[in-house]
Amino acid sequence: MNVFNQLSRPRRKANSDDNxxxxxxxxxxxxxxxxxxxxxxxxxxxxxxxxxxSHAKSAITQPITLQLSKDSEIHLNNELVSFDSxxxxxxxxxxxxxxxxxxxADKHVTYKELDKVLEAxxxxxxxxxxxxxxxxxxx
Amino acid sequence: xSSLVMPKRRKQSISLTALIDVVFILLMFFMLTSSFTKxxxxxxxxxxxxxxxxxxxxxxLHLSENGYLSAVGKSNASANLSDDTLGNLFDRSLPTVLxxxxxxxxxxxxxxxxxxxxxxxxxxxxxxxxxxRGSVE
Numbered sequence: 001m002n003v004f005n006q007l008s009r010p011r012r013k014a015n016s017d018d019n020x021x022x023x024x025x026x027x028x029x030x031x032x033x034x035x036x037x038x039x040x041x042x043x044x045x046x047x048x049x050x051x052x053x054s055h056a057k058s059a060i061t062q063p064i065t066l067q068l069s070k071d072s073e074i075h076l077n078n079e080l081v082s083f084d085s086x087x088x089x090x091x092x093x094x095x096x097x098x099x100x101x102x103x104x105a106d107k108h109v110t111y112k113e114l115d116k117v118l119e120a121x122x123x124x125x126x127x128x129x130x131x132x133x134x135x136x137x138x139x
Numbered sequence: 140x141s142s143l144v145m146p147k148r149r150k151q152s153i154s155l156t157a158l159i160d161v162v163f164i165l166l167m168f169f170m171l172t173s174s175f176t177k178x179x180x181x182x183x184x185x186x187x188x189x190x191x192x193x194x195x196x197x198x199x200l201h202l203s204e205n206g207y208l209s210a211v212g213k214s215n216a217s218a219n220l221s222d223d224t225l226g227n228l229f230d231r232s233l234p235t236v237l238x239x240x241x242x243x244x245x246x247x248x249x250x251x252x253x254x255x256x257x258x259x260x261x262x263x264x265x266x267x268x269x270x271x272r273g274s275v276e
Contacts, residue, residue: 017154017156020155020156020159021155023159024155024158024159024162027159027162027163027166028162030166030170031162031165031166031169034166034169034170034173035169037173037175038169038172038173038174039173039174039175040169040172040174041174050178051245051246051249051250052246053179053181053249053250053253055253055256055257057179057180057182058177058178058179058180059178059179059180060180102180105245106245107244107245107246107249108244108245108246109244109245110241110242110243110244110245111239111240111241111242111243111244111245111248111265112241112242114245114248115241115265115267127184128182128183128184129182129183129184130180130181130182131180131181131182131183131245131248131249131252132178132180133178133179133180133181133249134176134177134178134179135177135178135179
């Protein structure tokens with residue numbers, strides 16, 4: 001027994017922190033995953049369900065975003081605007097930004113409603129309209 | 140003299156609790172703020188821009204509520220055009236105006252726009268809605 005004690009390595013004094021090392025490893029891995037894979041962005045979607053699409057190109061954030069909900073509520077750059085005040089608000093924004101606009105319309109909105117908004121955009125002078133969709137994997 | 144000499148500090152291990160606190164807070168922050176949703180966009184020219192691109196007469200396509208594409212002003216077109224028929228009946232390089240029915244939902248419009256983009260139609264715009272086939276506004 002005495003010989004065995006001499007041959008074995010001296011034991012390190014057990015530390016209570018040692019039990020936490022696997023936990024820290026996992027937490028660090030999770031942290032790195034969320035830091036790399038996630039994207040921090042502010043989304044005010046106003047309860048929208050965007051249409052799905054698997055073939056469209058990736059969206060580029062536009063300086064002007066117009067949201068159209070299924071209740072026909074219009075949000076221009078996250079501010080609720082009425083349909084009557086939309087042309088004025090668009091004209092003011094067009095003076096500040098280039099002529100591209102992102103339209104985020106709920107997938108249940110009918111063309112009757114969308115056309116009114118598109119007409120206002122055309123009248124204001126926007127040349128390119130990006131209709132935003134959610135990317136799905138191609139089947 | 141020896142009492143003035145600073146006592147030798149014992150090597151102390153750093154507690155990990157504070158580190159874990161900070162890492163947990165960072166983890167919570169990134170978990171709550173990160174988004175994994177990917178957005179894409181279907182780009183279309185508004186009729187304002189399309190009219191300035193060329194003076195050639197555009198071709199018209201009608202999109203029904205159930206997502207069927209049909210030709211406007213072409214007698215030999217069926218109610219739901221297949222990809223091949225679309226390619227044969229229409230010139231892909233010409234400006235094309237898609238005219239959805241008033242009650243067509245945005246999902247059907249997006250599907251039709253992306254289908255036309257895949258088929259090679261380069262200048263697609265959304266026109267005024269047409270209630271029935273054959274009416275051009």
